[in-house]
Amino acid sequence: MREPVNTKLQPMPVELIRQEARFRGHLNVDELFLRHARFGGGMSDEISREVIWRRDAVCVLPYDPKRDEVVLIEQFRAPALFNNDRAWMIEVVAGLIEDGEQPEEVGRRELKEESGLDAIGDLLPMSMVYSTPGFCNERFYMYCAQVDATKAGGIHGLEDEHEDIRVFALPFAEAFAQWEAGKIWNSPATIGLLWLGNYREKLRQRWEDPRGRLRP
Known part of the structure; x- marks a missing residue:
């Protein structure tokens, strides 16, 4: 099982609200629910992003x-x-x-x-x-x-x-x-x-x- 995302390495704040597995097979898909810092200041609304993760x-x-x-x-x-x-x-x-x-x-x-x-x-x-x-x-x-x-x-x-x-x-x-x-x-x-x-x-x-x- 893949480890949860680590947001501490980012140059600006990222708030990871939750990470959910969506599919496991030859490709693996997680859905991330998060907020991130905006260039103009403040944080974004909560957004979701589906991410395919695989080996390098x-x-x-x-x-x-x-x-x-x-x-x-x-x-x-x-x-x-x-x-x-x-x-x-x-x-x-x-x-x-x-x-x-x-x-x-x-x-x-x-x-x-x-x-x-x-x-x-x-x-x-x-x-x-x-x-x-x-x-x-x-x-x-x-x-x-x-x-x-x-x-x-x-x-x-x-x-x-x-x-x-x-x-x-x-x-x-x-x-x-x-x-x-x-x-x-x-x-x-x-x-x-x-x-x-x-x-x-x-x-x-x-x-x-x-x-x-x-x-x-």
């Missing part, structure tokens, strides 16, 4: 600095059917953090399971972002992994998780052009490509550091 996730963008190629994956995503969008989405490697695991450990495991690749050196942290903060507490810990893109390809994933993942490599410029053309709308892939667009020249120049980290 790790996202990894595999990049080959020698070939200037990114490795992407494609898999089926059922929610896109509700919007009549293409349900096979282009994404980056991702997976949930289990109890006791460290994010980089998860990133390496998911990289192997979903792409068949091994990271060269340490994973390079990008950022931490909330997936959909309007209604979900899930956070993405994002990394870039140095890989050998010549080994990318094929179908990967775990049978017992019903994963059917196509793996492919693209020159960075082509992948970025696909994003600009609106063909990649997965948010971690978007963040990863934008981040790499900003840092890739530094990566190509400096990723000879055996620790896999950018040097000053």
Whole structure:
């Protein structure tokens, strides 16, 4: 069972009136009844917010600095059917953090399971972002992994998780052009490509550091 929300860490007052479980399954939903400080002063009226809570996730963008190629994956995503969008989405490697695991450990495991690749050196942290903060507490810990893109390809994933993942490599410029053309709308892939667009020249120049980290 998830612990009650702790409001003491907030920069302004939050009064949690009660927290009620609404659904328990693959996803878990709680309803929070609360009041919070307003920017103009005073407290809000009592409001209710339904929150989906789930484990944090790790996202990894595999990049080959020698070939200037990114490795992407494609898999089926059922929610896109509700919007009549293409349900096979282009994404980056991702997976949930289990109890006791460290994010980089998860990133390496998911990289192997979903792409068949091994990271060269340490994973390079990008950022931490909330997936959909309007209604979900899930956070993405994002990394870039140095890989050998010549080994990318094929179908990967775990049978017992019903994963059917196509793996492919693209020159960075082509992948970025696909994003600009609106063909990649997965948010971690978007963040990863934008981040790499900003840092890739530094990566190509400096990723000879055996620790896999950018040097000053």
